[in-house]
Amino acid sequence: MKTIPVSTRVNGDSVEFLCAPEETLLDALRNRLGLTGAKEGCGSGDCGACSVLVDGRLVCACLVLAAEAEGAEIATVEGMAEGERLHPLQRHFIDSAALQCGVCTPGILVAAKALLDHNPDPSDEEVRYWLAGNLCRCTGYDKIVRAVQSAAAEMRGA
Amino acid sequence: MTRQDKITRAFKQVGTRPPRPDGIDKVTGRAMYGADMTAPGMLWGKVLRSPHAHARIRSIDTSAAEALEGVKAVVTGADFTLPEDDFYRDVAVNCMAQDAALYDGHAVAAVAAVSEAVAKAALKLIKVEYEVLPHVIDVDAAMTTGAPVVQPGRAYENVPEGMSENVTSHCEFGHGDLAAGFAKADVIVERSFRTAATHQGYIEPHACLASMGGDGRADLWCCTQGQFHVREVCAEILGMESSQLRVTASEIGGGFGGKTTVFIEPVALALSRKAGRPVKIVMKRDEVFRATGPTVHSSIDVKIGMTRDGRITAGEAHLRYSGGAFPCGTVDMGAQSAFAAYDLDAVRTFGWNAMTNRPKEAAYRAPGAPQAIYAVESVVDELCQKLGLDPLDVRILNAARKGTKSAYGPTFDEIGLLATLEAAKAHPHYTAPLGPNQGRGLSCGFWFNFGGNTCVTMNLAFDGTVTITEGNPDIGGSRASISLMAAEELGIPYDKVRTIVADTASIGHNDITDGSRVTFSVGLAAIEAARDAIAKMCARVAKIWGIDPDAVEWKDGAVHPSGPNAGKFPPMTLAEIAATSPNTGGPIAGHYEVNADGAGVSFGVHLVDVEVDPETGATKVLRYTVFQDAGKAVHPDYVEGQMQGGAVQGIGWALNEEYIYGEDGRLQNPGFLDYRVPVASDLPEIETVILEIPNPGHPYGVRGVGETPIVPPLAAISNAVSRAAGVRLTELPMSPPRILKALSAQG
Numbered sequence: 001m002k003t004i005p006v007s008t009r010v011n012g013d014s015v016e017f018l019c020a021p022e023e024t025l026l027d028a029l030r031n032r033l034g035l036t037g038a039k040e041g042c043g044s045g046d047c048g049a050c051s052v053l054v055d056g057r058l059v060c061a062c063l064v065l066a067a068e069a070e071g072a073e074i075a076t077v078e079g080m081a082e083g084e085r086l087h088p089l090q091r092h093f094i095d096s097a098a099l100q101c102g103v104c105t106p107g108i109l110v111a112a113k114a115l116l117d118h119n120p121d122p123s124d125e126e127v128r129y130w131l132a133g134n135l136c137r138c139t140g141y142d143k144i145v146r147a148v149q150s151a152a153a154e155m156r157g158a
Numbered sequence: 159m160t161r162q163d164k165i166t167r168a169f170k171q172v173g174t175r176p177p178r179p180d181g182i183d184k185v186t187g188r189a190m191y192g193a194d195m196t197a198p199g200m201l202w203g204k205v206l207r208s209p210h211a212h213a214r215i216r217s218i219d220t221s222a223a224e225a226l227e228g229v230k231a232v233v234t235g236a237d238f239t240l241p242e243d244d245f246y247r248d249v250a251v252n253c254m255a256q257d258a259a260l261y262d263g264h265a266v267a268a269v270a271a272v273s274e275a276v277a278k279a280a281l282k283l284i285k286v287e288y289e290v291l292p293h294v295i296d297v298d299a300a301m302t303t304g305a306p307v308v309q310p311g312r313a314y315e316n317v318p319e320g321m322s323e324n325v326t327s328h329c330e331f332g333h334g335d336l337a338a339g340f341a342k343a344d345v346i347v348e349r350s351f352r353t354a355a356t357h358q359g360y361i362e363p364h365a366c367l368a369s370m371g372g373d374g375r376a377d378l379w380c381c382t383q384g385q386f387h388v389r390e391v392c393a394e395i396l397g398m399e400s401s402q403l404r405v406t407a408s409e410i411g412g413g414f415g416g417k418t419t420v421f422i423e424p425v426a427l428a429l430s431r432k433a434g435r436p437v438k439i440v441m442k443r444d445e446v447f448r449a450t451g452p453t454v455h456s457s458i459d460v461k462i463g464m465t466r467d468g469r470i471t472a473g474e475a476h477l478r479y480s481g482g483a484f485p486c487g488t489v490d491m492g493a494q495s496a497f498a499a500y501d502l503d504a505v506r507t508f509g510w511n512a513m514t515n516r517p518k519e520a521a522y523r524a525p526g527a528p529q530a531i532y533a534v535e536s537v538v539d540e541l542c543q544k545l546g547l548d549p550l551d552v553r554i555l556n557a558a559r560k561g562t563k564s565a566y567g568p569t570f571d572e573i574g575l576l577a578t579l580e581a582a583k584a585h586p587h588y589t590a591p592l593g594p595n596q597g598r599g600l601s602c603g604f605w606f607n608f609g610g611n612t613c614v615t616m617n618l619a620f621d622g623t624v625t626i627t628e629g630n631p632d633i634g635g636s637r638a639s640i641s642l643m644a645a646e647e648l649g650i651p652y653d654k655v656r657t658i659v660a661d662t663a664s665i666g667h668n669d670i671t672d673g674s675r676v677t678f679s680v681g682l683a684a685i686e687a688a689r690d691a692i693a694k695m696c697a698r699v700a701k702i703w704g705i706d707p708d709a710v711e712w713k714d715g716a717v718h719p720s721g722p723n724a725g726k727f728p729p730m731t732l733a734e735i736a737a738t739s740p741n742t743g744g745p746i747a748g749h750y751e752v753n754a755d756g757a758g759v760s761f762g763v764h765l766v767d768v769e770v771d772p773e774t775g776a777t778k779v780l781r782y783t784v785f786q787d788a789g790k791a792v793h794p795d796y797v798e799g800q801m802q803g804g805a806v807q808g809i810g811w812a813l814n815e816e817y818i819y820g821e822d823g824r825l826q827n828p829g830f831l832d833y834r835v836p837v838a839s840d841l842p843e844i845e846t847v848i849l850e851i852p853n854p855g856h857p858y859g860v861r862g863v864g865e866t867p868i869v870p871p872l873a874a875i876s877n878a879v880s881r882a883a884g885v886r887l888t889e890l891p892m893s894p895p896r897i898l899k900a901l902s903a904q905g
Contacts, residue, residue, distance in 0.1 A: 020275065027274075030193075030194075035187070036187065036190070036191075036193075036194040037186070037187020037188075038187075039191065039193070039361070039362065039411065040193065040363070040440075041361040041362065041363070041411075041443065041830075042443040042829060042830045043442055043443055044443065044829055044830070044831065046829060046830035046831045047361055047443075047830050049361055076187065077185075077186065077187040078186065078187045080185075080186070081186055086182070086185065086186075090185040090186065093181075093185050094177045094178065094181035094182065094185060095177060096795075097175070097178070097635075097795035097796060097798075097799055099181070099184050099185070100412075100633075100634055100635060100796070100799055100803065101360070101361075101362070101409075101410060101411050101412045101413075101633060102180065102183075102184030102185075102189055102409065102411070103191055103360075103361045103362040103409075103411025103412060104361050104411075105184050105185055106185075106187050109185060125839075127838070128838040128839040128841070129838075129839045131837075131838045131839075132837040132838050132839040132840075133837075134837075134838070135359075135361055135830060135835060135837065136361070136838075137358075137359050137360055137361055137412050137414070137803070137807070137835060138412055138634075138799065138803045139799055139802060139803050139806075140799075140802035140803045140804075140805060140806035140836075140841065140844045141806070141837075141838040141841055142802045142841075142843055142844045143795075143798075143799065143802070144838070145838065145843075
């Protein structure tokens, strides 16, 4: 099978890998680059557990081909903290008990960060609609919405 | 465990909300779930599944697949020796079909290859010759004489005339004189209900990595709710001794009961044995829906009599459940829990299970109870409407309490139902105004809770920190609550205790994480292990001080001299005792092993407001409040989390979720697009009210809280929708087309 060489940046680091033409970005991140933070919950873009940013745009990595990452800037959950310092969303998710099993958490954190990047002061309804593409089966979303709001407030300096 | 008559302890740490120990790993992507593990030389396994609901397997030709470059092993049913015991044999046959495919998605063969792509290509080269057989999907149809028989020879021994041999069990519970009870009633309502099969819907698909050496020893890493159960079942299916198989539970991405059994684990082990290399299998989402544990689907008749002033005089229920293509005992729990919330003189429930060509049922949060209680609570609500009575008052009037002989036999000890109902009555939600097309519903919920086999070790490090080694995968924050209870008992800070979930070779047997047992049983065992360690520390210090061990006591994390003749010594802290332990007799550890009973039943009440759109039949949940007795909420955040998460799963069950089958017996919606679980924008805030009526069976009064919250939403929402729409709904889910149909039938 013919493989495709890809040069890209992931969480600020330059990386190169070879992938199959039909290989998803999710499989390349997990199986070739060892970045297993993004999860495959459905493989069809319905659950959001594989949410990552490609050039700042929120996508399901299971619906993007690995070859499309050529020349792109990719951000995953592994890049959210700066060294030991957690992103406010990460901290508030822990403090507000916004996760239980945690398997949807990487995708939700990436999606929530994308929301706050363009709307630093969302209403509860905006948070709920923005995160409607991210399934969580443990929490009932209540504590997730609160965690996003408290992180947003902190980031606004409120 | 001795009965605790009054728990008056003032807790210092239990009841606080410290951050969970697995938090940082889970927000940074560092936590390792089932699919995140790899091994050197690892192969990828893939499973071929039946496209037919029911078919005889005439032959399987794997030669072309075996010949494909990169394929290292192929297995079929012939590679498994079937255990004699029915339970294990059913699990084995469910993991890999023998002579027949019993449902759409049933595994028939599997391959291991150097890549996922090669494994996938190999599956296409396996030739299975099927003889398609007639199938049956619906429980009522399956029970009727002449229905296609799913598995011959499995019928209940006393199947009555007129019933199919698909019927595998019958049960009956209750007491009192039904005829006399109904004769006393002013009004009797009799209704039939149906509930669809739903899936647990955990976001993490099943995944495992198996590695077996030529010496027959094996390691298995998998996402499971019970590594010891996985070990026993796999050892049985593969003909191994349990001690030769070490199972490590990964972080688990949701289970809700669905990860209490095995599907791919024995297959991965068999492939690894054949290939001599590690094999990883990760299910795709459609495999999860087609081949792993949905709930039973049900058909239920309920008859209840009530006096004009709201006293229930008799209750009767007939429950017909199907747990898919194998015998299933879940109906027993439905029949036991149906009337658990009521103090009744005359009550009787009858349960039947019948096989259908659907996947084998797996537990889902309070298995069997939501369906039965939905039917009963719907009829109670309708009686309240007919008699013009307040539905909370009627439940308070009839509520089971301490000393009530329960509908399923035992007499209740301290229970929190009444307190929970009264809290609901006093809550502002209950009297808030409603608008047009809006309705308010409520329902009680119940679960038995469970204790079971539990084994905990506590080790003191020389620096005075503590490790708790336990054997139950953490599905709801249990590491946090177990650390809290241990810290409380030892009198040291929470952050000095680390609780880890050990593999099967590192601690004694622990039952599965199920039955809401972990915070109760493992917590109890951790407290007792701490007490064991404390006794040892007291003995050490008494020896150092040269006094009798009875002359010392443990207080606030230190040993103190006690009594008038003990002498004056400065207290010795846990850290000081641990630091000097090499010189006083060696390391210090506490242990506790128990088959715990006294779990203490759990009751909850849910209140919900909905609005039904008469044009589209769509239902919007406007307000939701959960009231539940937690005994003692060890970490209130995670108690609330259980209450909220369970309620939302119940909301999905009530309004959207269902297994939809075509005429061909194939599942039509095996994905999250068409099997729609609730999303954030569907829901309001889920308010929670925790009641604490201590459980006398636990040193701190703890009750399990995980399962009860999924029970009330079905009836609470159905009652709210029925009141909003002005017509009684009797089938779940109440999808928009069903509500429109009910509205139009009413005219």
